[in-house]
Amino acid sequence: xxxxxxxxxxxxxxxKWFRYVKVGAVFGVSREETTRISASETAVIRTDDFHTNxxxxxxxxxxxxxxxxxxxxxxxxIQTQFNGGNYSRRTVNYTACFAxxx
Numbered sequence: 001x002x003x004x005x006x007x008x009x010x011x012x013x014x015x016k017w018f019r020y021v022k023v024g025a026v027f028g029v030s031r032e033e034t035t036r037i038s039a040s041e042t043a044v045i046r047t048d049d050f051h052t053n054x055x056x057x058x059x060x061x062x063x064x065x066x067x068x069x070x071x072x073x074x075x076x077x078i079q080t081q082f083n084g085g086n087y088s089r090r091t092v093n094y095t096a097c098f099a100x101x102x
Contacts (some may be wrong), residue, residue: 004030010059020063022073028055030081054082055090071099 008026012019034049058078065072075095081088 002030002032004028004053004055006055006057008057008059010061020066022061022063024059024061026057026059028057029053030055051083056080067101069101071097071101073097073099 006026006028008024008028010022010024012022014021030053032051032053034051036047036049038045038047057080059075060077061073061075063071063073073096075093075097077093077095079090079093081090
């Protein structure tokens with residue numbers, strides 16, 4: 001199981017001419033729990049492993065619609081993490097989204 005909290009922002013970096021291209025940075029912390037179960041002829045052994053990771057995510061969005069009430073965009077979110085002194089890319093999430101703005 002993996003859970004955590006993030007805070008960040010997405011901005012239009014290229015001004016009004018490229019308002020449909022937005023990039024951001026999200027900083028966060030996550031806790032990852034891993035359980036391994038191994039069995040032998042005499043016993044079942046359960047091992048629980050816990051890791052706290054610090055992460056920086058880099059969302060990149062291209063909007064097809066960015067109005068006052070609605071938005072539609074495609075996003076690539078590059079997720080990285082600091083774990084045990086190492087900085088590495090964890091994964092990349094791809095999203096297509098239609099949103100209603102409050």
